Amino acid sequence: MSTTSSAAAQIRSRVPRLAEAAVERARLTVVPARRVRAARVPFVTLVTVLLLGGVVGLLLFNTQMQQASFAATALEKQAGDLAARQQTLTMEIERLRDPQTIAQRATRLGMVVPAAPAFLDLDTGAVEGDPLPAGPEGRLPINPGPPALPAALNPAPEVVTVEAPPEGVLAEDRGNGGRNSGDTARGDGRGGDGGGRNAQESQQSQDSRQNQQNQQNQQQARR
Amino acid sequence: MRRTRPTRGRRGSLRGSPQARLRVGFVLIAMVLSVFGGRLVQLQGVDPGSYAAMAAAEGTTEVLLPARRGDILDRNGEPLANSVDGLMVVADPKLTADKAPEIATFLARRLDVDYARTLERLREPGSRFEYLARQVPSTLADDVVSEARERGYDGILTRRDPVREYPAGDVAANLVGALGTPDPEEGDQPLVGLELAFHHWLAGKDGSARYAVGGGNKLPLGDNVEVAPVDGKDLVTTLDRELQWYAQRVLRQTVQSSRAESGFAVVLDSRTGDILTLADHPTFDANAPELAKKEDRVSRALGDVYEPGSVEKVLTAAALIDAGKVTARTRITVPPLLQRQDSPIGDWFDHGEIKLTLAGVIAKSSNIGTVLAADNFEPGQLRDYLVDFGLGAKTGIGAPGESGGILPSGAMWTDQTEDRIAFGQALSVNAVQMAAAVNTIANGGVRVDPNLIKGTAELADGTEVGTDTATRRRVVSEDAARQTMKMMERVIDPDAGVAPGAAVPGYRVAGKTGTAQRAVDGGYHGFTVSFAGFAPADDPRFTVYVVVQDPGNGGGGGSVAGPAFSKIMGYALRRYGVPPTGTRPSRLPVEW
Numbered sequence: 001m002s003t004t005s006s007a008a009a010q011i012r013s014r015v016p017r018l019a020e021a022a023v024e025r026a027r028l029t030v031v032p033a034r035r036v037r038a039a040r041v042p043f044v045t046l047v048t049v050l051l052l053g054g055v056v057g058l059l060l061f062n063t064q065m066q067q068a069s070f071a072a073t074a075l076e077k078q079a080g081d082l083a084a085r086q087q088t089l090t091m092e093i094e095r096l097r098d099p100q101t102i103a104q105r106a107t108r109l110g111m112v113v114p115a116a117p118a119f120l121d122l123d124t125g126a127v128e129g130d131p132l133p134a135g136p137e138g139r140l141p142i143n144p145g146p147p148a149l150p151a152a153l154n155p156a157p158e159v160v161t162v163e164a165p166p167e168g169v170l171a172e173d174r175g176n177g178g179r180n181s182g183d184t185a186r187g188d189g190r191g192g193d194g195g196g197r198n199a200q201e202s203q204q205s206q207d208s209r210q211n212q213q214n215q216q217n218q219q220q221a222r223r
Numbered sequence: 224m225r226r227t228r229p230t231r232g233r234r235g236s237l238r239g240s241p242q243a244r245l246r247v248g249f250v251l252i253a254m255v256l257s258v259f260g261g262r263l264v265q266l267q268g269v270d271p272g273s274y275a276a277m278a279a280a281e282g283t284t285e286v287l288l289p290a291r292r293g294d295i296l297d298r299n300g301e302p303l304a305n306s307v308d309g310l311m312v313v314a315d316p317k318l319t320a321d322k323a324p325e326i327a328t329f330l331a332r333r334l335d336v337d338y339a340r341t342l343e344r345l346r347e348p349g350s351r352f353e354y355l356a357r358q359v360p361s362t363l364a365d366d367v368v369s370e371a372r373e374r375g376y377d378g379i380l381t382r383r384d385p386v387r388e389y390p391a392g393d394v395a396a397n398l399v400g401a402l403g404t405p406d407p408e409e410g411d412q413p414l415v416g417l418e419l420a421f422h423h424w425l426a427g428k429d430g431s432a433r434y435a436v437g438g439g440n441k442l443p444l445g446d447n448v449e450v451a452p453v454d455g456k457d458l459v460t461t462l463d464r465e466l467q468w469y470a471q472r473v474l475r476q477t478v479q480s481s482r483a484e485s486g487f488a489v490v491l492d493s494r495t496g497d498i499l500t501l502a503d504h505p506t507f508d509a510n511a512p513e514l515a516k517k518e519d520r521v522s523r524a525l526g527d528v529y530e531p532g533s534v535e536k537v538l539t540a541a542a543l544i545d546a547g548k549v550t551a552r553t554r555i556t557v558p559p560l561l562q563r564q565d566s567p568i569g570d571w572f573d574h575g576e577i578k579l580t581l582a583g584v585i586a587k588s589s590n591i592g593t594v595l596a597a598d599n600f601e602p603g604q605l606r607d608y609l610v611d612f613g614l615g616a617k618t619g620i621g622a623p624g625e626s627g628g629i630l631p632s633g634a635m636w637t638d639q640t641e642d643r644i645a646f647g648q649a650l651s652v653n654a655v656q657m658a659a660a661v662n663t664i665a666n667g668g669v670r671v672d673p674n675l676i677k678g679t680a681e682l683a684d685g686t687e688v689g690t691d692t693a694t695r696r697r698v699v700s701e702d703a704a705r706q707t708m709k710m711m712e713r714v715i716d717p718d719a720g721v722a723p724g725a726a727v728p729g730y731r732v733a734g735k736t737g738t739a740q741r742a743v744d745g746g747y748h749g750f751t752v753s754f755a756g757f758a759p760a761d762d763p764r765f766t767v768y769v770v771v772q773d774p775g776n777g778g779g780g781g782s783v784a785g786p787a788f789s790k791i792m793g794y795a796l797r798r799y800g801v802p803p804t805g806t807r808p809s810r811l812p813v814e815w
Binding site for chain 2: 065066068069070072073081083084085087088091094095097098099100103113114116117119128129130140141142144145
């Protein structure tokens with residue numbers, strides 16, 4: 001290498017310096033490689049910040065979500081409790097609004113169901129119907145009677161069959177009971193207490209006897 | 224360096240040759256790896272699914288999202304049945320046995336449970352799950368359990384247990400029915416009534432949610448599968464809760480004071496056929512159905528068929544007038560006793576030969592007069608009319624347990640049968656059928672289907688029922704209906720008729736009594752007394768039908784059912800603000 005370069009120098013020196021400047025200008029030389037050294041610190045800082053920011057952000061996001069989840073669970077529970085509470089209160093209201101409860105309270109205040117309504121015509125001022133105060137006849141037993149006695153205290157009545165009393169003969173004429181007569185043998189309406197009880201007199205009396213017996217049994221059992 | 228060499232040599236001799244060491248090492252590694260390999264095959268090859276499932280189950284919970292059961296409402300939206308969240312309180316006896324007496328005392332005080340039984344359950348040996356209380360309102364159950372925890376009682380837990388609440392107790396209970404104690408696996412257990420018939424409509428479909436949990440909280444990014452529940456649909460009935468309540472109380476008073484076996488009452492809106500009331504006695508408290516007898520839990524008004532008696536004369540008369548055979552003024556000579564093919568027919572009252580108009584026959588409820596008038600029918604004509612009136616066929620209102628009654632047909636329809644059917648024996652009906660038939664007269668001769676469901680609802684078999692599907696048809700002419708109405712008004716007349724007790728002061732009322740022999744097990748025993756009518760007579764708004772079975776006081780349709788009719792009708796007219804029409808009642812002659 002050193003020999004060739006020195007040879008070149010010799011040639012150069014030997015060549016007459018013709019348009020030396022132009023030759024000099026035309027000569028190509030290798031441009032020295034330029035090494036651009038970017039500053040390292042900002043880049044590293046940026047990456048670190050990004051990385052840290054990402055990790056911390058993710059962590060915060062995650063924590064935030066967990067917090068939200070806790071809050072959601074707590075709120076859901078609260079909502080459930082409140083819904084249950086509301087339902088219980090609604091149930092209470094419904095019990096108080098029950099027609100039976102209202103009627104009991106009204107009865108306790110001495111209120112009765114009015115008999116006949118009266119209407120006031122707002123155009124003419126005329127009153128239709130008899131505006132009478134409600135009387136005690138509107139009283140209605142609203143409470144159930146005492147519960148029935150348990151079977152042990154209320155045995156089935158012993159039925160004793162007896163000869164039909166003489167008035168039963170009368171019933172024969174009218175075709176007592178049975179599918180054949182098939183008519184309304186008992187009185188409609190007033191007939192119940194009036195004239196129409198001949199056909200079923202015997203049966204009727206037997207029924208009432210049974211009832212009496214039943215009541216006696218009950219009384220005995222109570223004693 | 225030279226000095227260390229011999230020591231190395233000595234150590235080397237201790238470790239043996241490198242080749243031997245390597246071999247041993249490889250064998251050891253191969254053994255460990257083959258164990259891993261075997262385990263891998265076991266996990267992945269033999270049964271991979273179950274392990275995956277176990278892994279997934281760890282930290283994943285699956286919860287049931289219960290569907291809400293639809294409410295049963297009355298026509299004004301008042302609840303007849305609604306659902307409330309409830310909990311069951313259960314115990315783990317393994318944890319509770321030690322403190323059983325204290326816990327039992329605490330629970331007996333707070334939950335109103337039996338001390339002795341609770342104590343026994345808390346100590347149940349070998350068990351890990353015992354019911355302590357069922358269907359407790361959830362607020363109360365939660366309070367009790369958290370208080371128990373504060374007191375240091377372990378092993379008291381809650382589980383879901385929905386409560387069906389019937390706020391009005393026995394009001395419409397026979398119709399609405401009841402739910403039994405829910406089965407933990409299968410859910411609601413409908414027992415009777417609309418609850419049973421419309422179970423599919425009301426029930427809805429439960430959903431479920433599966434998600435990963437950590438420390439009792441849902442993991443935000445974990446697995447999350449949710450199937451939303453489909454709530455049941457509400458069932459809106461045409462009933463009026465207040466009127467229903469009043470009718471039930473009147474009915475109870477009527478049945479008890481007449482020492483009757485049972486009774487039922489129907490209130491129809493004359494124009495639409497809506498069933499405003501379907502009352503039954505005896506009834507039961509829907510909140511405690513297990514305390515009632517089984518036969519008291521169904522609707523007798525639908526299931527108990529009976530012979531309607533004289534109320535049916537109204538249908539016969541309307542049909543006769545429509546067929547152009549008679550008018551309200553047709554004169555009939557009524558003998559004391561009518562001899563027919565197989566048996567004599569008599570009247571309920573003793574009389575010689577009397578002269579009644581058709582109006583008088585109805586007003587006095589004469590069997591003989593009705594049979595004589597019905598002789599004008601062509602063969603089979605009466606039956607066709609009765610079929611048109613809706614007898615012999617189910618009303619199809621949607622409530623379960625309806626019995627269609629019997630209208631004889633074919634060979635069963637003989638002349639003798641026809642005679643008796645003309646005055647309401649030898650055929651059987653249910654109360655809603657009969658009320659709808661009488662309502663045909665009230666509605667100017669047009670029969671409207673009775674309805675129990677407002678709008679539409681679907682039964683389990685897909686049948687749609689309700690006001691939307693109701694039909695109307697003309698049965699008798701408007702003129703025939705009006706003449707029949709006028710005759711029915713004479714029944715209430717204190718002088719001409721037999722049921723002045725059914726009058727509603729201030730209003731024109733048309734009605735008819737019925738006192739029929741009651742068929743029990745193939746023979747006649749006791750009576751069915753009834754009263755059907757409508758008001759205001761010249762512009763009917765309501766049709767009320769009251770039936771009392773086997774009164775023990777010897778009363779008839781007018782004296783037992785009439786006053787009950789009057790009370791229920793009066794209440795309905797007042798409640799709906801129906802003013803009197805102010806016209807004069809009919810003055811049709813009853814005698815000639």
